[in-house]
Amino acid sequence: MITVEPQPSRILLMRHARSAWAEPGGRDFDRPLDEHGFAEAEIVTSLAADRRYRPDLVLSSTALRCRQTADAARRAFGEECGMLFIDELYNGGVETYLEVLSTQKQAESVMLIGHNPRMEEVLQALLGDDRTAAAIPAGYPTAGLAVLDHGGTVAAAAGTWLLSDFLKG
Template sequence: MTTITPPPSRIYLLRHAKSGWAEPGQHDFERPLDNQGFAEAEIVADKAADRSYLPETVISSTAVRCRQTAEAIRRAVSEMIEPIYIDELYNGSLGTYLAILEGQKESQSVMLIGHNPTMEELLEALIGSDQMIATIPGGYPPAGLAVLDYRGFSAGTAAAWTLVDFLTA
């Protein structure tokens, strides 16, 4: 189990929505969302807004598909949100994702928009494999949004973070 202590006390983990395949000569980094992905991003963003999931800070990979997913969140949740784009989230390791979250001491709630397999590894590190498998037995889907709250450590509990919701398109 991994320990990140508040703040933030709420973490949103959003995998970018479905992207298209790379065109000839196009780098993976430049792949945009496809039509299904644009729809998925809007749907999950609207669901988040409907449930009043309002991150203070949004941090996203600089990859085109993540930027487009972040823009859907900004439009649906709050036009005031200015996502922070971090290059290291593209092909970033679990350690990189954890360090970025751990460094967010100024916000009570942070949304991280990134890539698989690291997003799945991060969720597992925070809530444990049993809870993760029970929630997403088929793996972390595109446009999947995990909502985690800090509950602290107490006798008989393995994880300090608990999954309170998981949204999909």
């Protein structure tokens, strides 16, 4: 298992907001947010900005629903927040997500916008099973945003990342 150690020292894990169903003959990749999803994304990212959870960099899957969620983050955090869209996050496994996070050595705080079940698996990898189950007993909600801070200087393993907050729309 890939470990994520500081830097970054804060990770914001956001599942994309609620999406519409695929159009007949349409691709899953092209599913947009639905009306409720647009509202969720705006509410959660605005709340994060109000609480000063402003990331240095936003990393997002290239799927439409993730890009639209990232657009809400850009509006909430401002243009100075860097954005990077990564194709591998669309179908990538938990190892891909962790690898993407572990290579972000230039940013103090990173937001990752992706898909479930990967977001829940990344949270489990960083927090451990028991703390993840306590934080999200019904599973990772759409537009859910976990704010994780590193709990020390030792290489990260389950238990050294702390859940500071969990926001939802």
